[in-house]
Amino acid sequence: MLSTKSLDIESIRKDFPILQRKVHGKPLIYFDNAATSQKPKQVIGAITGYYQKYNANVHRSIHQLGEEATAEYEKARQKIADFINARYEEVIFTKNSTEGLNLLAYSLTSGLKPGDEIVISQLEHHSNFVPWQQMAEHLGLKLKFIEINKNAELDKESIKKNITKKTKIVSVNHISNAIGTINPVEEITKIAHENGALMVIDGSQSVPHMPIDAKKINADFYVFTGHKMLGPTGVGVVYGKKELLENMRPFLYGGEMINEVKFEGTTFNKLPWKFEAGTPNIAEAIGLGIAVDYLSKIGMNNIFEHDKELVEYGTERIKEIKGVTIYGPKERGSIISFNVKGVHAHDVSQILDSEGVAIRAGHHCCMPLMGVLGISSTARASFYLYNTEEEIDTFIKAIHKVKKVFGV
Amino acid sequence: MDTIETMYQEQILDHFKNPRNFGRIENASVHHHEYNPLCGDQIEMFLVIDKNKNITEVKFSGHGCAISQASASMLTEQIKGKSIEEIEKLTKEKVLELLGIPLSPVRLKCALLSLDTLKNSVLIFERYIKKSK
Known part of the structure; x- marks a missing residue:
């Protein structure tokens, strides 16, 4: 059963028809929620x-x-x-x-x-x-x-x-x-x-x-x-x-x-x-x-706790991968902004997409901030109430694939 | 080989990791910078053009995704010794042929940034720099 401590995700996921679709033959893992969220059938x-x-x-x-x-x-x-x-x-x-x-x-x-x-x-x-x-x-x-x-x-x-x-x-x-x-x-x-x-x-x-x-x-x-x-x-x-x-x-x-x-x-x-x-x-x-x-x-407090659990879990997992830099403070909203050494964010996003994982890559409409951070772009995974730790596991595997394809 | 490995085949990654003609030319006849705001790809082209309007030297600098940088590297290999007229006749199909990989509409912008930069460099040379000499 899919759930975090805060939410019964299995029943939530049933409300989002798009989560049933496949991308490149793989189940869609939608981690681009900071760009736009998916919509439940009620909406x-x-x-x-x-x-x-x-x-x-x-x-x-x-x-x-x-x-x-x-x-x-x-x-x-x-x-x-x-x-x-x-x-x-x-x-x-x-x-x-x-x-x-x-x-x-x-x-x-x-x-x-x-x-x-x-x-x-x-x-x-x-x-x-x-x-x-x-x-x-x-x-x-x-x-x-x-x-x-x-x-x-x-x-x-x-x-x-x-x-x-x-x-x-x-x-x-x-x-x-x-x-x-x-x-x-x-x-x-x-x-x-x-x-x-x-x-x-x-x-x-x-x-x-x-x-x-x-x-x-x-x-x-x-x-x-x-x-x-x-x-x-x-x-x-x-x-x-x-x-x-x-x-x-x-x-x-x-x-x-x-x-x-x-x-x-x-x-x-x-x-x-x-x-x-x-x-x-x-x-x-x-x-x-x-x-x-x-x-x-569902309750905004529950959603906040759920997102927090996901971002903490995702951060821990992604930290295990050599050559990955995470941007932003330790306590964050449900966003992991990162780069893989030797690979441009666009290429990270493209290879993740081939595994069904949708993230955003680029300057996120924050060009002045990118300048302050001394980078031109990042890859960004952002979570929401229908996302799961299992999806994060697939995302982590896909980052390993990025490294394999680029030989880094 | 699955599609993604076709896209990031050895030749592309080789040009990305070891770009040819990478660097700057201090006394270039023209240099020009283009930017892809979508992903932050940047390319600057430096051209030395002789009095017969042939490109005798070319370099590029910049950073960005593998597709944008590999395409710039491959393009610079093609244009040394070519005349300005030949550059003007270069098509996007030619660049895609060089890359030899299938690209989505979004990634086309990455692939064609180097061609845009090159063509605009030549345009600037023809319109402004040549006349002032």
Whole structure:
């Protein structure tokens, strides 16, 4: 029977049809969860169900289908709010984390003056890097970077040094997608607030894997995406404190987000719709609501413990192999980022694929971080609730094959 | 032999581990750098081109996956003594023939990075450098 101490994996795996398929004649071992997770049949069914039974536009159509679609769409929002301990009107649907971070980068920098400072970190994904960098260039703002220490954690001194009274916005990820570092976001939020700065957290890698209490963390904004947490692609979330969102400029303009449009000017809709211009991804939002139901039923604490067991087991096993370097601190999210000496990550990934093992290879959209680490790429295995220690054993065997093929 | 061993056959790994014409040329007629953002493969080509527009010397430097580096190494072996016109006529099929292995669309980018770098080097030489001399 497949299980860790925390989860009954055998019954979970039955919910994921894709795990039945074979790749190059071998059972699929999906270790690319930090890129996107697989979807349970409940989520797939919810999407199909919307299109087959009540496909209609939301908030517009006064007919039965429209009412049902609106009700389900807004029910999903309430589920997500409960999931992260936020208020209903504080949950804004976006396309993904990238769009969420762009929304914040545009809206929060409106009104900043040249010389004002934004602080991010060396660990950021390009989506929490490039939007701030571009706004800084455009508006003459100064962009500063919290540095990592030799354990690849955010350096405590660097946090204090960079966040000052000149700082207007701090934006860091909760868990690094490239190397799995878990950042002390509550502490950073406190420091940001002491200096009068707004705190943004990119939770793309944390919300799928651990319980998140937005109120407790106390950040002003918390951004995540649906497709890494069993939901469909095309839907993400910006959580923001209500009193801040109310005073912010919208990011996208058009239908749905308006209250009244006249030739002389426009007034905007209430929260959260003020930030949701145009027909949203209705089926996807409903699907994300179902994904949240699924995760809640299993329990985020159990998922966190399960992922931790896998990453610890995987790290132990991979350490046995000569010539393998692991990046990131000892305590990590469910990510093992590594290189095999004498073999490029791309080739590692290709050979693992031939054994049915799907991992990611490259810079993981973190080119500045790769530069700091002095490498151009890594191979990354990332785990989730349906993965098993047996799969890790196959993965380890496949790394031995990589070494055999390359003669290293 | 299974497919993966066909892909990483001896010849490819030999060029990867012992790349031919690897290094830099200080007084190159043109040098140019290309990057594959997908995986971080990097190739820089250095060409010495004589007055008859023939390539008399070639070197490359860079790092990346076995496919990108082996393809660069094999390509440099082919082009010494060739004219610019011949370089312009080089096709991606020729590079794939040199590699002699089946490649997925994603890995094609790795395989063809060296050809792109070479062709753009020649283009830069023709458009900008030759005229300024």
